[in-house]
Amino acid sequence: MSTPAKPRKQVILGAYVGGVNHHTIWSDPAAGSQIAFSTFRHVATTAERGRFDFFFLAEGLALRERQGRIFDQDIVGRPDTLPVLAALAAVTEHLGLVGTLNATFNEPYELARQLASLDHLSGGRAGWNVVTSFDAFTGRNFRRGGFLAREQRYERAGEFLAAARQLWDSWPADAIAADRDGGAFLRHPDAGSFAFSGEQFDIQGRFTTPRGPQGHPVILQAGVSPQGRDFAAAGADAIFSPYRTLAEAQPFYRDIQARATRLGRPPGSVKVLPSASFVLGDTEAEAVERHRDIARRQVTGQTAQILLESVWNRDLSGYDPDGPLPDIDPDPAGPRVIQGRAVLHQDPFATVAEWRELAAARGYSLRDLAIHVFGRTEFVGTPAQVADRIDAFVQQDGSDGFILGSHLVPSGLDEFVDTVVPLLQERGSLRAEYEGHTLRDNLGIPTPAAHTPVAGGPAQIWLSPPST
Structure with a gap:
């Protein structure tokens, strides 16, 4: 008996706007504002036209x-994430709205309420990328969380997420009912009541926002x-x-799915992106x-110097960007040369x-190395080749999809939507129309049952790397 063919996976797509950094060619004459609402609206509506799953907005607090x-190389001025997502809810109908929001500098009641409100305003399209702070430099703006020891930041963030989930679950799904006169009444008089106590938080009261369309x-x-x-x-x-090649990505994908299954979650519960x-x-x-030209404009000599300084923690301005790598060792114990950028390499000497x-081995200059090691997964070719490679990466379980960004903001995504998306749709790997009503529907992620704890309990929470 032949083995049934594996069902074709749907490619998940997110559209990313991260602000000015080495991925964005902010000096291009066609580049637009990094903070104007028209930029966010253009990217979001283009993504929805391409039947993307969500719009993703990164955050910078310093x-x-x-x-x-x-x-x-950085953006001068960063709007707050939640107002931008709330405004985008009014100009989109199906697109998920995901923001990076810091668990170190917010409070559970406040942020849980804001996210629940966004979920209501958008009809169930809210998402939260949970991050912690990573340095006292950022913490100076708040004079509080940036000075927590590393282990306390994760303790705080784990409790934060557990408390937020309790708040979202404090309203039963059927708490509100309509009366004959068109009004509403509470079926459960204790709806919204909560009490959470831990090492970081000791809060109790009544949550003001009913359970959102997605639950969480x-x-x-x-x-x-x-x-x-x-x-x-x-x-x-x-x-x-973080893995850019299929050979690296497949073991990570299998490992995540196996760990989730061992913890009692259904296969495919965790999407890898x-x-x-x-x-x-x-x-x-x-x-x-074209890719070579874009890469050289993304990573100028000065940009390459700054990227490598984040690991060397030394002033490298005296080195020729098109010459060999610095012949000095890193100085991790010295005062930080670069402030506000996440430290992604924990052992600078080994790195x-x-x-x-x-x-x-490859004859790289300082600049060539920066282009190579600080890049993202890149799909380069004709629209048909790019569609083939994206689809193959997903169908072969390297990921469930991709969060796509362009070197040109805001119009760079247009070319992908106009030429690559139709090819993915033709092969049945990308929806032709939205079928679900919420972000969870479109991602194929079940809605949490009211008052049901998350698998593993609140102690088993892990956080994203810090926003950059």
């Missing part, structure tokens, strides 16, 4: 600095260490993946040449040694 001065907003997290993978498999609806970019051309050669081997 302007990044180099040796005490703001550097021009969709929760996105990340975790690469063994402990992080376990915690994310227990508590996340979707997890970010790497970030990615794309470069298109009429021919593959044209796309490759630099690995980079020197890579540069020697």
Whole structure:
């Protein structure tokens, strides 16, 4: 008897706007504002036209600095995430609205209420990428959480998410009923009552916002260490993946699914989503040449210097960006040269040694290395080639989809929607129309039952890496 064919997976797509950084060519004449609502509206409505699952907005709570001065690779001015998402709810109908929101500097009651309100306003399309703070530099703006020890930040964030879930569950799904005169009354007089006590929070009262259309907003997290993978498999609806090649991504995907299954969750409960970019051309050669030009404009000599300074923690301005790597060792114990950027490499000596081997093997300059190691998953080719590669990556369980960003804001996504999306739809890998009403519906993630604890309990919570 032949084995039944594996069902074709639907490709999950998110549209990413992260502000000015080395992925965005802010100096391009066609680039628009990074903070105007028209930019967010254009990206979101384009994504909805392409039947994407959600719009994703990153967050920056401090302007990044180099040796005490703001550097021009960053955005000067960052709007608050929630008002932008709430405004986008009014100009979209189906698109999920996901924001990065910090658990270190907010309070459970306040943020749970804001997210529940967004879920109501959008008809069930809210999502939350949970992050913690990572440095006292950012904490100076708040004079509180940035000075927590690392383990306390995670303790606080774990309790924060557990408390938020209790608040969202404090209203039974059938708490409100209509009366004959068109009004409403409470079926449950104790609706909204809550009490939560832990090491970080001791709160009680009555939550003002009824249970949202999704029950809980969709929760996105990340975790690469063994402990992080376990915690994310227990508590996340979707997890970010840092792996750019199929060979690296497949073991991570299998591991996350196996951990989630061992914790009692149904197969496919945790969606795995790497970030990615794309470069298109009429021919593959044209796309490759265009990609090379874009990469060199994304990572200027100064940008390459700053990216490597985040690991070396030394002033590298005296080194030629198109010359060899610095011949000095990192100085992790010294004053931070770069402030406000997440430290993604925990062992700078091992990282630099690995980079020197890579540069020697491939003949990389300082700038070439920065382009290689600080890039995202990249799909380069004709629209048909890019559609093939995205689909193959998902069908072969490298991921469940991608969070796509473009080098050009806000119009860069248009080309993908106009040329690649129809090809994915033709092969049945991307919806032609939205079928669900909520973000959970469209992602294929079940709505949590009211008053049902999350698998693993509140202790098994893991957080995304900090926002940058």
